[in-house]
Amino acid sequence: MRRWAHPTHLAVRFVALLGVACRGAAPPPGGTGPLVLTDDAGREVRLAAPARRVVSLAPSITELLFAIGAGDRVVGRTVYCKYPPAALQVPAVGDGLNPSVEAIVARHPDLVLLYRSAHTDAAAQQLGSLGIPTLVIRHDRLADIARTARLIGRATGRDSGGQAVGRAIDSLLAQPLPPVRARLALVVWDSPPIVIGGGSFLDELARRAGGENVFHDIATPSATVSIETIVARDPDWIAVVQDSAGDDPPAFSRRPEWRTVRAVRDGRFLLLPGDLFGQPSPRAREAIASLVELLSQQPRTTRHSSP
Amino acid sequence: MKWLGLVSALLLALLAALVLGPAPVPLAELWQSPIVRDLRLPRALLGLLVGGSLGLAGSSLQSLVRNPLADPFLLGLSGGAGLGAVLAIALHVGGPWAIPLAAFAGALVALGLVFRLGLVGGAELDPRILLLGGVAVGAFCGAVMTAIVSLAEATELRNAYLWLWGGLSAASWDTVRVTALCLPIPVVVLLAAARPLDLLALGEEPARHLGADVRAVKRRVYLAASFLTAVSVAVAGVIGFVGLIVPHLGRALVGGRHLRLLPAAFLAGGTLLVLADTLARTVVAPRELPVGIVTALVGVPLFAILLRRWTAY
Numbered sequence: 001m002r003r004w005a006h007p008t009h010l011a012v013r014f015v016a017l018l019g020v021a022c023r024g025a026a027p028p029p030g031g032t033g034p035l036v037l038t039d040d041a042g043r044e045v046r047l048a049a050p051a052r053r054v055v056s057l058a059p060s061i062t063e064l065l066f067a068i069g070a071g072d073r074v075v076g077r078t079v080y081c082k083y084p085p086a087a088l089q090v091p092a093v094g095d096g097l098n099p100s101v102e103a104i105v106a107r108h109p110d111l112v113l114l115y116r117s118a119h120t121d122a123a124a125q126q127l128g129s130l131g132i133p134t135l136v137i138r139h140d141r142l143a144d145i146a147r148t149a150r151l152i153g154r155a156t157g158r159d160s161g162g163q164a165v166g167r168a169i170d171s172l173l174a175q176p177l178p179p180v181r182a183r184l185a186l187v188v189w190d191s192p193p194i195v196i197g198g199g200s201f202l203d204e205l206a207r208r209a210g211g212e213n214v215f216h217d218i219a220t221p222s223a224t225v226s227i228e229t230i231v232a233r234d235p236d237w238i239a240v241v242q243d244s245a246g247d248d249p250p251a252f253s254r255r256p257e258w259r260t261v262r263a264v265r266d267g268r269f270l271l272l273p274g275d276l277f278g279q280p281s282p283r284a285r286e287a288i289a290s291l292v293e294l295l296s297q298q299p300r301t302t303r304h305s306s307p
Numbered sequence: 308m309k310w311l312g313l314v315s316a317l318l319l320a321l322l323a324a325l326v327l328g329p330a331p332v333p334l335a336e337l338w339q340s341p342i343v344r345d346l347r348l349p350r351a352l353l354g355l356l357v358g359g360s361l362g363l364a365g366s367s368l369q370s371l372v373r374n375p376l377a378d379p380f381l382l383g384l385s386g387g388a389g390l391g392a393v394l395a396i397a398l399h400v401g402g403p404w405a406i407p408l409a410a411f412a413g414a415l416v417a418l419g420l421v422f423r424l425g426l427v428g429g430a431e432l433d434p435r436i437l438l439l440g441g442v443a444v445g446a447f448c449g450a451v452m453t454a455i456v457s458l459a460e461a462t463e464l465r466n467a468y469l470w471l472w473g474g475l476s477a478a479s480w481d482t483v484r485v486t487a488l489c490l491p492i493p494v495v496v497l498l499a500a501a502r503p504l505d506l507l508a509l510g511e512e513p514a515r516h517l518g519a520d521v522r523a524v525k526r527r528v529y530l531a532a533s534f535l536t537a538v539s540v541a542v543a544g545v546i547g548f549v550g551l552i553v554p555h556l557g558r559a560l561v562g563g564r565h566l567r568l569l570p571a572a573f574l575a576g577g578t579l580l581v582l583a584d585t586l587a588r589t590v591v592a593p594r595e596l597p598v599g600i601v602t603a604l605v606g607v608p609l610f611a612i613l614l615r616r617w618t619a620y
Contacts, residue, residue, distance in 0.1 A: 095457065098457075189469060191406070191470055191474075191476055191477045192469060192470075192474045192476040192595065193476055194469070215593070217593070218593065218594060223593075223594045223595075224469075224594060224595045224596075224597070225329075225593055225594060225595055226328070226329050226330075226346075226476065226588050226592075226593075226595050227346055227476060228328050228329055228330045228342050228346045228347065228588070229329045229330055229592065229593045229595075231330060231341070231342055231346065232329070232330030232331070232342065233593075251401055251402055251403050251405070252403060254402075254403040255403045255477070255479065256345075256479035256480060256481050257345070257346060257349070257476075257477065257478060257479040257482075260341055260342070260345045260346055
């Protein structure tokens with residue numbers, strides 16, 4: 001395990017971050033010369049030239065690569081990378097959190113992008129010992145999208161694309177927050193009940209759409225809570241991210257214990273499509289607009305009455 | 308005196324479960340509050356029924372296989388239930404009761420398989436074969452389940468494991484009613500087997516000489532205890548430690564006679580789970596801990612204290 005928390009490493013990391021932030025300090029954009037990049041684990045990564053064969057091990061990073069115009073350089077993705085549709089043409093190398101080093105190496109990448117977690121550290125180390133450079137990326141919140149876009153823009157020689165996405169997210173973040181129009185709970189799973197906390201991009205998206213997450217005080221991205229806590233916090237809406245298309249409320253809306261929640265009884269569900277809301281996405285503005293629209297809909301009465 | 312203690316501990320645990328919770332409910336409004344009436348009360352009662360069933364099933368199974376390490380989930384039921392639940396999620400079986408029903412079906416299939424294995428080669432439910440069969444069936448189901456979770460692409464499946472960790476969050480009056488309807492027959496079967504189970508503790512041969520119908524008793528006890536476990540796993544997932552520790556608590560408190568041990572294990576199991584669930588709901592509020600962690604945190608120190616009295620029973 002690399003000890004990146006050493007003070008000198010942190011200093012290097014800080015300087016490198018400044019380098020990323022100030023365009024003047026970076027090597028010529030889109031150039032072919034050697035690059036020195038610092039990833040979100042604080043590691044300094046040297047690339048002989050901008051990467052031409054990139055394997056992305058997170059759906060959100062794959063989407064971002066296509067968004068900055070580096071889609072033609074993606075040679076491997078996870079089975080969960082479904083957006084944009086063009087990504088489906090790229091061969092899948094398996095699961096991102098439990099990566100198969102062999103399948104990755106078989107794609108002959110000159111750069112592998114990993115989502116930062118305890119599971120991916122070992123894979124990053126193995127790839128490093130095989131001479132394949134890796135960037136470990138922490139990609140959870142809106143501000144992360146801007147930073148990651150710039151980082152992978154430089155790494156793939158699509159600096160201007162990365163900067164453009166970064167600026168778009170920066171300007172979104174610079175906008176003042178709208179007034180709160182409704183309070184909502186974002187429910188990920190019903191048994192045990194798991195909700196989205198304040199440390200998540202969904203919480204940010206909701207707030208920027210005028211919806212206040214009633215579990216904003218929970219600092220982690222998600223947490224298990226009691227249904228009784230949801231009843232007490234009494235959200236106006238229950239938001240659910242759905243992988244499959246369809247406008248039926250989730251099955252738990254018919255469970256008696258969930259019907260103690262006012263929003264469930266009243267059928268006030270916000271059904272968020274997974275491809276837009278399932279991951280931190282450069283389409284955040286589109287997601288916010290669609291959430292604003294959903295929040296202005298009329299609640300529909302549920303067909304199933306309480307038993 | 309001991310019985311008074313057991314019953315009052317249970318009543319206190321139930322009272323605490325009603326009064327305490329992450330949402331503030333004024334004492335004066337306790338009986339009007341829908342939070343207490345529709346969430347805390349059914350949840351406390353479900354905790355009592357599930358904890359009691361696990362304690363009772365654990366005690367009977369430990370006596371049946373004459374092994375103090377036996378746990379209701381050791382006999383393959385958790386694997387079967389998990390596989391059922393994962394299949395229901397993977398095949399998109401809809402409806403609010405799909406997962407509990409699928410888990411129950413999976414547990415029953417595992418139960419039948421292990422039972423059938425236990426009868427192989429004329430060895431009439433040999434404890435060693437039951438334990439090995441249980442572990443093997445459980446491991447096999449676990450492997451199939453993990454294969455499905457890692458191969459299927461449905462993101463919901465990653466949450467299937469959460470369900471398996473167990474918890475009482477699905478408690479409602481419906482779950483309490485269904486569970487209460489399932490309990491009487493296996494409970495009566497086990498209580499009726501109390502005397503033969505006492506004899507079985509001496510060994511199968513002596514028990515037979517003392518007039519116990521060993522064959523029939525073993526079958527009845529195995530099926531009734533496993534059925535109780537299957538009901539528990541369907542409504543509350545796999546809650547660990549209760550079925551392992553409570554039988555020993557019970558023996559330390561009231562001795563090894565089954566007519567006393569079995570009811571004591573039911574009361575102690577219910578108390579432990581209700582107490583653990585109250586802690587799980589409140590100590591890190593607004594978040595909630597998995598109740599299996601709390602049963603271990605509460606149960607193991609209690610167990611350690613009673614281990615010092617090991618020689619007493």
